[in-house]
Amino acid sequence: MSQTPTLPAPVYPREAPARDGVGASVRRADARLKVSGGFDYSSDLSADQALWGSTVRSPHAHARIRGIDIAQALAHPGVRAVLTHADVPGAKCYGLKVADQPVLASDVVRYHGEPVALVAADHPETARRAAAKVIVDYEPLPPLVDPEQALGADAPRLHPDGNVVKHVHLERGDVAGAAAQADVVVRGTYEVGMQDQAFLGPESGLAIPTDTGVELHVATQWLHDDRRQLAACLALPEEAVHVVGAGVGGAFGGREDLSMQVHASMLALHTRRPVRIVYGREESFFGHVHRHPARLHYEHGATADGRLAYVRGRILLDGGAYASKSAAVCLVASGTAVGPYVVPNVAFDLHAIYTNNPPCGAMRGFGAVQTCFAYEAQMDRLAEALGIDPVELRRRNAIETGSQMPTGQRVDGPAPVAELLERLQAMPLPAEPAAGAPRDLRELPGGVSNTTHGEGVRRGIGYAVGFKNVGMGGGVDDYSTARVRVSEDRGEPLVEVHTAACEVGQGGITIHEQIARDELGIQRVVVLTPDTSVGSAGCTAGSRQTWITGGAVKTACEAVRAELLRRAVERCGASDTALAVKGGAVVADTGALLAPVAELVAGDPIDETREYRPPRRTQPLDENGQGDSFLTFGFAAHRAVVDVDVDLGLVRVVEIATVQDVGRAINPLAVEGQIEGGIAQGLGLALMEEVQVRDGIVRNPSFTDYLIPTILDMPPVRTEILEYPQPLAPYGLNGVGEPPTIASTAAILSALRAATGRPLTRVPVRPDDIVEMQAA
């Protein structure tokens, strides 16, 4: 808020600091708190005199609002405010890229669950009950729910500019010419259902009115972009909006868009009291965007010796009611459309479409999950048509450093795609069950539900490789800011790291500690609560924070170190040898101690703030989908071994093996965590996770019927981590968060096809897709 802010509190209280720097498997700072229940999530925030907010949501997927009657709700005892669109102080709409989403619907609702009115009351139950008394007069309209239909010329327009959020036309080489000469052609149409991020901590936060504006504590992915949108909607200058990162219970992209931020702030400003909003699980399904459902049409042509000649296709992404990140998802889908393969001739059209389905936007993998499912299915089909081993076909066409992507961009970082596959294939397979021996139910499809004792069970093995860009692409100015302060505390040097980077569970705080410890040779490092009093860190998204904010922390540490050395020289005279900071002291090459850091900063702390930008600016794609649109890429390959009960359509994944190039593992333990968690999310999409929507109405907004994998569904993971330094990045690191989620789904599907012989062109796979059913 002010120019020289006071330092915020440490984000986690820590006792004995870990000893380890970059490259060590340091246990996460928040691990103990989280497993012991002591961690403060955004839903645990409280303030004196706080009111509770509740949101009135549309029961219709599409309807005109003829009127809103708040009188009864307002008269409900204990209610302090009831607000509608008319009460939004500033801009009526917000959005990450396009401000098309109403803070509160005014004349029309475009999806099931769209916010229409707000209530603040003394008690959460009061607020909920009063919300039920807000009478909204809806005139239901036919929902437009089929993206193909929404794309049609005669479709009703859901937004003034029509129903296309984004169209990318991608063209390279001569597809028609290549098609005329291809020896083998395979075609397929694939579908991806709507996956939810299913983070465990529902949307929540606390808004506190201040003298000049509002202070919002919230679980989010990007404090500064929340502030930008908040300020606009609240008609406040950005300085009057202070956003503080609260404990995040998972994000996976689902907290990039605003949810309760403006709502709680409006209620707080209106009532002049702190306001908490905490969604329940059901509301959370309506409170954030989901992964884009996709329909993907592919045609692959190859020469008889198994070289890809061309790929052409068409991809429709259902963006739902509002734009969110649809355009960026479309960009990533474009860049990953043919997979990590060399394809000289490519033609694609990709559309992200407005419909009356729930809004879709960012989710881990971000467009690359949908394409990978399709292109890897096509590679298996092609291998079969060619009579070539599917891994060999992939290896033969794999991109490598120097290869050109369909967007024209040359891959200049490590791209060990063939090696990933070779290493994966060389890994041992899990043992086959001994014939005739009784088996533990938990190892069988259906698990403890006791559906088979081995009957109908077939084993299948499948491979897939996937990739995604790392960092923000398409010309976005990707940067981060870090403030590093070294002071003396009880005779010891203390490093404080202050950034606005949101820790969403990925382990960024521990990474920043490791970097500062390593750069400054000082053991005691405290990472401070992220807030908007320091410069933007960008979004915790796109597998970018370890690199970009890590880079900013490193750069700020370098500035601090330079100042420490300067002070040491000033005090002790110039040294003949190079100086370094080690073990809390400035030392010479010879090991001679010049001065303890604590003495150099006593009473005069060093405080440096730096911005970091990676050494490449990306560009938007041109009208033919050409351009150096991505910073770099991350690659991972997966092998799935599955047991399928072909009579009941139930599946047990026996093992996932994976090889991933991570550049440099800053924290190998955290890398393994990302890999295993990402695979679990990929397994969920393959086998069970789907927000079921019919006529725009969400049918399963609960963890009773939106299933995510349990410990009995998630198999052991065999992991091999490669470390080929990424030349553009600090320490040679690369982003690791998203690649595990991308090809794991495709590998499971490949294994299921191998086991069943069924085409399985849609995820999640349903039992009906696997079993051969008699006509009823």
Next chain:
Amino acid sequence: MQVLSPATWREALEAKAAHPDAGAIQGGTDVMVELNFDRHHSATLIDLGRVTELCEWERDNGRVRLGAGVPYARIVAELREPLPGLALAARTVGSPQIRNRGSVGGNLGAASPAGDAHPPLLAGGAVVEAQSAARGVRLIDVADFYLGPKRNALEPDELIAAVLMPVARGPQQFSKIGTRNAMVIAACSFAVAFDQTARTVGTGIGSAGPTPLRAAEAEAFLAAALDERGAWEGGRRLDAGTLERFGELVSAAARPIDDVRATAAFRRHALGVMAQRTAAWALDLSLEG
């Protein structure tokens, strides 16, 4: 909302008589969810948590009297021998936390067709012991207890005291379909119980109709086939055709719908497969034979 917390069974029955509209709550695994979603509309709730006798079971005269509040975790641990079908089903209920709280009385009170306890209760010939302050004990055949989705045969002043379940006199099996390998609500489920003394077959179908169902025709068919072949003690082969026919008759007895958990067609199909498999396991038959 008013919450009554009787200390004894007698007090509980009196509370129910005084508040016939009251709902009952035991482990809360179902009622609390209903409350959270505002789908529970009783103005009064009778908390049975202090009524310790509901959490006891006893065995005499060839049957188990299972208190309505005995949690599933204890059924798994303590009743596997006398009530194998119910113990198998209990193992598939929710998570360890849910099994520590949930009970057969809760399943019966809620009368959801998806309740895991229903198929083995039907297959095993259970009797529900309802009780009221005014009229005392009333025994209800479990097959007559389910009236419709979330509707049961209790009178407004009655509470469920216990379930009377014959000790198994032959093999029992249970199988349940869900698209997750644990902690899943049944897309459909099936129980079978063989009474080798009376030479009868019992069945129960879950989550494939407005109420839990028996497959009476399938029961009679399989019993007759076992009689004919002298196969009641297992070890003898039933031909694949007989088991297939049993599966078909079980499928035919279902009245499934399409919903978020499965299609009707899949439910019918899966019931047929489960019926064949569970019968084969129970009789130690080889399906492939």
